[in-house]
Amino acid sequence: MVVQLFIRSLSLSHQTASCGESSSADKSRRLAIALGTSFGAVLLLILAVVFLIWWRIRKNKQIFFDVNDQYDPEICLGHLRRFTFKELRAATDNFHVKNILGKGGFGIVYKGLLTDGTVVAVKKLKDDNNFGGEVQFQTEVETISLAVHRNLLRLWGFCSTENERILVYPFMANGSVASKLRDQIHGKPVLDWSRRKNIALGTARGLLYLHEQSDPKIIHRDVKAANILLDEDFEAVVGDFGLAKLLDHCDSHVTTAVRGTVGHIAPEYLSTGQSSDKTDVFGFGILLLELITGQKALDFGKTAANQKGVMLDWVKKLHQDGKLNLMVDKSLKNNFDRVELEEMVQVALLCTQFSPSNRPKMSEVLRMLEGEGLVERWEASQNIETPKCRAQESFPKRYADYIEETSLVFEAMELSGPR
Template sequence: MERMKSVSWGWSLLVLAWLGSSSATLSPSGINYEVVALMTIKAALRDPYNVLESWDRTSVDPCGWRMVTCTPDGSVSALGLPSQSLHGTLSPAIGNLTNLESVLLQNNHISGPIPSSVGMLEKLQALDLSNNMFSGEIPSSLGSLRELNYLRFNNNSLSGPCPESLSNIKGLTLLDLSYNNLSGPLPNISARTFIITGNPLICGHKGDANCNTVLPEPLSLPPDALKASGIRSHRVAIAFGTSFGSAFFVIIFVGIFVRRWYKHRQQSFFDANDHCDPEIFMGHLRRYPFKELWAATDHFNSRNILGRGGFGIVYKGRLKDGTLVAVKRLKDYYTSGGEIQFQTEVEMISLAVHRNLLRLSGFCSTEHERLLVYPYMPNGSVASRLRDHIHGKPALDWSRRRRIALGTARGLLYLHEQCEPKIIHRDVKAANILLDEDFEAIVGDFGLAKLLDHKDSHVTTAVRGTVGHIAPEYLSTGN
């Protein structure tokens, strides 16, 4: 017994040590360095309206989190938190999100210095920290952001000189440093629109006549006309440049958002109308048309979300006959194997039938979507019931907890030892233990790691599961 305790404690120390040392790289360890960076950023901020509630340190994939956008290969590409009443500071951990292309934190109450680690974001194209409370100097490291198009630091409390290194950024469309406390000479910056107005130590206290401001494009007027226009025209040009730059910046990002939304919506309807087969039954397994699940979940409305996990988002749905179901929309459909392979894996999962296992009712597979359909569990998960207890709702009594634990063990025993072919769960946690109408334990989410890895071997290319619930040997070896 003492030896078993010692071994268990040793494994615990190994896992803790691994978690503490793996913030620099992604996976063979199964720890996503981007999750670590985002959670560090969250810890440095005060979030009065819980807009970052979906950011979960136990996740191995942040792409389902609110305000986070990812590339198709799963890397964090955009962080958009404008006008969210955030306080606190911006953590230097942002420099670890090396695939970021845009950071939008405008119109908050974030204070402290701008981290110099922002200069490590070599792919960054847009950085907007305007209308906050940032102080200190502008980091000279920003000069290494050669892809930067839009940079807005206006309406903060920044001081010191404008870094000479900013002249290294040749593709700037807009640079707005207005209404700070900057000083010193201005470098030769090649931005189309460079706004420096509102900095008294540069522009003077009586107006902007001494400001060096680069306008959107050289005006096609003769020199005499330029002289005659005087200061009034100069101010009008500054105002025009400010408005033009701001509007152009907003239009660009609204356009990107609308284009992605329209493309996604168009693709979804394309799938629904053209790619889904009619109802097909394979044993007890049914193949659903996409448009039926689309309608059942009210177009995958966020109000119907039952939970988010490492494999996708689960929605509550009501079929045409009134049956309640849970629809899991797999997030890695773009990396999944071919149609035949997917069906084979789904059929394999459906063969695992046990009173303590969640029965797969059916699926939908299109060129761009992979959906799994399960019976709806009215009492949620063990994790949600434990949270209910925290919030003052009736707790699970001891006899019911004991029955849940035993039911879970029976389900896992069947999966790991008695099922053919055997299925290793790989993500056992309270959120994946569901409760039926009689509070019987129903083990869910089994087989999904294999389903999304597409390898014939037990050695997989990526560790899947939830940090804190992964077997130590799997965490360290991937086997």
């Protein structure tokens, strides 16, 4: 059409010139009108094409993350719901302070009640966390949502707007292991020895899935009692397992900030800022000691004999002296299995060896907790972690020395669900 208009204008100009019926000024005016009309039409056509492309791209992005049965189930996430900000604001009573379940490095967790009566935990991520663009955030959320295991906190949905990033999880009725270690009913601990052993097993299964069965592999980087949640049956559920990846997707290959909690962070992560699945194994070992002692990993009880309050160093000394009974949570009142205690302490010490290459994988940890291969692994470890070998490899003798020597910045991460 544009070409026809252009040819027609040229033809009219030619005819006019041939006939000699118009002046020279008339010819120039008509030619200018013809050319202007042609170029205007071309410009409008280009703008229309650009607008069409932009609209199609935006529509495709929206379709990809809208959960709707009319779209390909291979593309959309049928189990993941996209909430509106209005829905979550209403569910949490405008994110009222009375509904706060916990606060952490990533944001604040609120208790929410959906319109269908479902109780949820709503994690409103901090504004200062750089999560990149909306589409990239949604892609990361999709990856996290694919990790489904009974011992992992399942992501139910999310909300992503220009200014807000919110994650929605099921509500964990019994809060976190950290909170329950301090609770008692009628003078008895809520977490007896049997429950503590089951928590250890459940957590190990969840981490095993993340490390060896999930695709892609996910490293938690802050395994501790505060990040292990408990459902109504006191089943262990690992929380916050995807947020480290979500937060760091735009980081460079050089990590300048260690994300975790001092007292739970592996020595090599403290020294270099580089994490691996073995850093989670170290954190799991500290978690076992939390379950055994009922105390915090750092500054848990400074005394003349334990001035730095580092639980790992304290436990190692008691184990070396054969005084395991002194490390057991006093609230248990000797109601624990002494054979299981010895085994759990040995697994914890294997997991917290300073060299990551000496630590077992989570699949091996789980087998040892279930009573398989611990004796052989423990005997082999005694030939590795001798003072002579430790001196040769320049390992400090105490975990407290690593904490004192590190110059990296710590950014604490907290649970995704209620405490």
